[in-house]
Structures are given as C-alpha cells and as structure tokens.
Amino acid sequence: QSVLTQPPSVSGAPGQRVTISCTGGSSNVGAGYDVHWYQQLPGTAPKLLIYGDSNRPSGVPDRFSGSKSGTSASLAITGLQVEDEADYYCQSYDSSLSARVFGGGTTLTVL
Amino acid sequence: QLQLQESGSGLVKPSQTLSLTCAVSGGSISIGVYSWSWIRQSPGKGLEWIGFIYHSGGIYYNPSLKSRVTISVDRSKNEFFLNLSSVTAADTAIYYCARDYIGGDSRAFGIWGQGTMVTVSS
Numbered sequence: 559q560s561v562l563t564q565p566p567s568v569s570g571a572p573g574q575r576v577t578i579s580c581t582g583g584s585s586n587v588g589a590g591y592d593v594h595w596y597q598q599l600p601g602t603a604p605k606l607l608i609y610g611d612s613n614r615p616s617g618v619p620d621r622f623s624g625s626k627s628g629t630s631a632s633l634a635i636t637g638l639q640v641e642d643e644a645d646y647y648c649q650s651y652d653s654s655l656s657a658r659v660f661g662g663g664t665t666l667t668v669l
Numbered sequence: 670q671l672q673l674q675e676s677g678s679g680l681v682k683p684s685q686t687l688s689l690t691c692a693v694s695g696g697s698i699s700i701g702v703y704s705w706s707w708i709r710q711s712p713g714k715g716l717e718w719i720g721f722i723y724h725s726g727g728i729y730y731n732p733s734l735k736s737r738v739t740i741s742v743d744r745s746k747n748e749f750f751l752n753l754s755s756v757t758a759a760d761t762a763i764y765y766c767a768r769d770y771i772g773g774d775s776r777a778f779g780i781w782g783q784g785t786m787v788t789v790s791s
Contacts, residue, residue, distance in 0.1 A: 610775030
C-alpha cells in the first residue's frame, strides 16, 4: 500500500487529453512538499518528467503538465501519442516517515 | 553528459549481504550540491527509495530499511555503494542509482542508471 495513491491504469485515444491523479495526505502533499512525476517506458529506468509540482526539465514536451491542490497532485498529458504508453509515478516527501515516497504507479494505454 | 552505471551481485543467498556499486562517469561525484541515491523497484512494492549520500557526506536512509542498509562513497574512484544485509526474497528487485535534479528549491531524482536486477534465492 503506497503512501501516495494513483489509479492503476488510465487510457485514451491518440490526440486526447488524460490526467493521472496522485492523492496523499497531511504529512506529504498536503504539507506542501514538492511532487515530482516520472515516466517509465517498458524495460527502461524512470525518467523525470515534472519536478516541483509543475516544472518541466529541459527537453520534456509541453504536452506534459503538472498541478497540485490540497492533498492531491495531477499529471496531464495533452495530444496523446502512442509513444506516451508507459508507467507514470508520482513522488514526494513524507515527514511522518522521514522518507522520499512514491505512488504505486499508473499504466497509460493509448488506444 | 553524466552517466550512472550499477554493478554487483545479481544473485544473493538469503541472509547474506547484497553489495552494489554505482560508477559515475561524465562528471565528478564531488562537485556540486547533489545527493546520490539508491532506489529499488520490485513487482510487489513498486518504487522504493533506499537512501542517499549528500555532497557534504551526510547519509540518509529510509527508516524502513535503516537497520540493514549502508551507503558509502569512494570519491577517488567516482563511485558510491550500497550494502543491504540479511536479505530475504522480499529484497528481490531492480536496483537503481540516481542523482538529484535541482530546480530552484526542488530536488527530484533526475539522472538514473539503467538498473541492475538482484535476485535473492538459495
């Protein structure tokens, strides 16, 4: 059971918009700690997609965006492409656990 | 550009110690204000942060693993290490090393190694 809760799977058609939620609590997301998002393509290491709630590292397309409100964060992907099929993970810090924590991951299927 | 490469024992017997090395190339492990992390990924528990060593030498462990984990660094070799003692089948996972990405006040896991699979089995 992950500290940060994500839906196991989401899907969308090419060109559509999808969102992935990441729900935490008062000791992590709700406490104001940064939320980061990672994309993991099959058989590869995770790649940083969004840092500090809503910032993109250089090279990440602006189709990817992040937001946070209260105890939840979201990753939005617009103009869905087949190559976006991957697992997506959120990550933050939890002060009760004194640990960096991850969500359980969400598998995105592009129909 | 900076690259990280994990290596070490791929098969470890139960109750023994898992030992991994992360070799850093394309940059010095001693330069900057980064932290150098170990993270693992198992089918049953997803991604789990194990711990990191700061540029200053400070070391922080996940409390859930703290009693069994040691992270160390050899700056002369540009490498850092993970030892995990008293392993069980639950420690079977892909182990990654990673370096911070720093953006403003924010730190995320920015650069990852390709990962190395470790299986705990007799």
